Amino acid sequence: MDLTRLSEQAAERIEKFSANLNLNLDMSRTGLGIGGLLMLALVAKKISEQPDLSKIPTVGPSGMLSSYAGAIRYMKNGKEMLLEGFAKYGGKPFRIPTANHWLIIVGPKYVEEVRKAPDNVLSFLEATNDLLRVEYTLGPRIHHDPFHIPIIRSQLTRSLGVLCTDIRDEIVTAFNDELPLKGHEWSEFTALKVVQQVVCRTSNRIFVGLPLCRDPEWRALNIKHTLDVVKAGAVINLFPNFMAPFVAQFMTNVPATVNNAYKHLRPVIDERLKAVAEYGKDYPGRPNDLLSWLIDDAEGQQLDPRNLTLYMLAVNFAAIHTTSMSFTHVLFSLAANPQYIKPLREEVETIVAAEGWSKAALGKMRKIDSFLKEEQRRFGIGSLSMGRKALQDFTFSDGTFIPKGSTLSVASFAAHLDERVYKNAEAFDPFRFAEMREEEGEGVKHHFVSTNPEYLPFGHGRHACPGRFFAANELKSMLAHIVTEYDIKLADEAGGQRPANILFGGSVVPNQTAKVLFRKRVD
Ligand SMILES: *[C@@H]1O[C@H](CO)[C@@H](O)[C@H](O)[C@H]1NC(C)=O
Numbered sequence: 318m319d320l321t322r323l324s325e326q327a328a329e330r331i332e333k334f335s336a337n338l339n340l341n342l343d344m345s346r347t348g349l350g351i352g353g354l355l356m357l358a359l360v361a362k363k364i365s366e367q368p369d370l371s372k373i374p375t376v377g378p379s380g381m382l383s384s385y386a387g388a389i390r391y392m393k394n395g396k397e398m399l400l401e402g403f404a405k406y407g408g409k410p411f412r413i414p415t416a417n418h419w420l421i422i423v424g425p426k427y428v429e430e431v432r433k434a435p436d437n438v439l440s441f442l443e444a445t446n447d448l449l450r451v452e453y454t455l456g457p458r459i460h461h462d463p464f465h466i467p468i469i470r471s472q473l474t475r476s477l478g479v480l481c482t483d484i485r486d487e488i489v490t491a492f493n494d495e496l497p498l499k500g501h502e503w504s505e506f507t508a509l510k511v512v513q514q515v516v517c518r519t520s521n522r523i524f525v526g527l528p529l530c531r532d533p534e535w536r537a538l539n540i541k542h543t544l545d546v547v548k549a550g551a552v553i554n555l556f557p558n559f560m561a562p563f564v565a566q567f568m569t570n571v572p573a574t575v576n577n578a579y580k581h582l583r584p585v586i587d588e589r590l591k592a593v594a595e596y597g598k599d600y601p602g603r604p605n606d607l608l609s610w611l612i613d614d615a616e617g618q619q620l621d622p623r624n625l626t627l628y629m630l631a632v633n634f635a636a637i638h639t640t641s642m643s644f645t646h647v648l649f650s651l652a653a654n655p656q657y658i659k660p661l662r663e664e665v666e667t668i669v670a671a672e673g674w675s676k677a678a679l680g681k682m683r684k685i686d687s688f689l690k691e692e693q694r695r696f697g698i699g700s701l702s703m704g705r706k707a708l709q710d711f712t713f714s715d716g717t718f719i720p721k722g723s724t725l726s727v728a729s730f731a732a733h734l735d736e737r738v739y740k741n742a743e744a745f746d747p748f749r750f751a752e753m754r755e756e757e758g759e760g761v762k763h764h765f766v767s768t769n770p771e772y773l774p775f776g777h778g779r780h781a782c783p784g785r786f787f788a789a790n791e792l793k794s795m796l797a798h799i800v801t802e803y804d805i806k807l808a809d810e811a812g813g814q815r816p817a818n819i820l821f822g823g824s825v826v827p828n829q830t831a832k833v834l835f836r837k838r839v840d
């Protein structure tokens with residue numbers, strides 16, 4: 318096994334991946350090349366304690382060193398390895414090597430047991446921390462004291478009816494600004510860039526309100542932070558845990574980003590804290606946004622303006638990354654299949670003519686809902702879902718033993734490709750969920766935001782994405798607006814082919830630079 322070659326290959330993969338994502342990973346800044354560190358990591362891994370997973374079969378080589386070849390293959394051909402493992406072991410657990418640990422993959426039939434396991438046995442927070450390196454990328458406060466999460470789950474979700482008009486207003490103005498169109502001529506735009514700006518503005522309208530949500534610097538720093546977190550998480554994970562603090566120093570810029578964000582947010586926070594001190598929590602003119610809700614509930618250290626800034630950055634990360642990816646997938650598929658614009662448009666216009674733009678109106682847009690849901694079924698934000706870290710030994714009812722310290726994920730791709738649930742599961746069938754709603758009666762099961770063992774992009778159970786009701790509302794408003802105001806298509810050179818997704822390990826991301834053409838709608 319040629320270690321130097323292996324580490325070079327890994328470094329190459331990462332550089333290529335980050336170049337794809339326009340991340341411009343500055344290798345010289347790390348002082349030491351990734352390759353050199355990876356070799357250290359190999360040695361360290363060898364001496365560090367690993368849980369005994371010998372009873373769980375592997376995809377690819379399982380030796381101490383040879384598994385690194387598997388880890389590199391996983392970066393490159395993750396989807397293929399997952400499919401191989403799923404087929405070979407028939408949905409029973411198997412494991413995949415990543416650079417710093419083994420990832421156990423369990424089939425959809427284990428979803429309920431994973432969901433029911435208590436947090437002190439299978440931990441969602443610890444798995445998320447391991448994946449994104451939250452402590453280093455978003456700050457330890459976010460990992461150890463996520464008090465913003467219940468606020469997002471309850472207050473944000475409850476307020477959507479009232480906020481719907483603001484959300485729509487920001488979407489309309491943002492698309493106007495991002496798509497400067499002449500007459501009815503076609504113009505070309507980088508899809509992800511436009512989407513990120515619209516999502517960032519719209520989310521921040523609800524997070525911090527006007528005028529900060531439109532501040533170009535505030536937007537730029539939050540979008541940059543989003544990419545920094547993803548990049549840093551991926552790179553730190555190439556090393557064993559004990560090296561993480563060292564690697565993180567070179568990879569993350571949390572303090573600088575927080576300083577920058579703090580500069581923008583501090584005056585807003587001070588003003589609100591002053592108003593609360595003078596007139597009480599329900600002071601007249603109190604903005605109805607996430608920042609106000611956080612201030613309402615914060616206690617002790619949570620109330621410190623710098624720490625409030627950390628929470629706002631974390632919420633922005635969660636909102637911008639996932640929602641932008643989802644909507645970019647949708648734009649590409651719509652541009653590649655423009656025949657679906659008309660039925661979507663008709664649905665939106667009929668409903669809006671009858672009742673205007675409202676949360677209830679969005680709730681009736683079944684085709685819009687279905688289109689978004691179908692794209693998440695096909696791509697999600699990756700092939701895996703419901704990551705958990707075992708804090709104690711855990712045994713599934715079929716006897717599969719998950720030792721303390723190991724990490725597992727559910728093979729959501731397999732659930733989403735199950736022919737018994739999804740006819741022609743491989744096919745893009747944007748209205749399939751609208752049809753399922755018609756055939757099976759109006760339950761909530763097939764709504765975009767509903768989670769179940771057959772639909773896992775948002776996770777499932779008590780750790781399902783707490784922001785999904787907000788995200789769905791935003792995404793539906795965006796799609797409804799796009800189809801009623803614009804015609805869209807791919808460039809002729811694309812030959813009608815949707816830009817291929819980029820796969821990296823278990824992630825599936827849309828092409829970051831591909832363009833879509835827009836014009837003001839003509840008919
Ligand atoms: C902010 O939170 C950190 C812990 O995450 C704490 O050490 C610090 O004291 C807090 N800041 C203030 C001013 O309370």
Ligand SMILES: *[C@@H]1O[C@H](CO)[C@@H](O)[C@H](O)[C@H]1NC(C)=O
Binds near residue numbers: 828831832
């Ligand atoms: C993304 O799309 C652009 C433009 O179509 C293309 O040049 C580029 O190669 C694509 N990137 C990847 C990684 O597929």
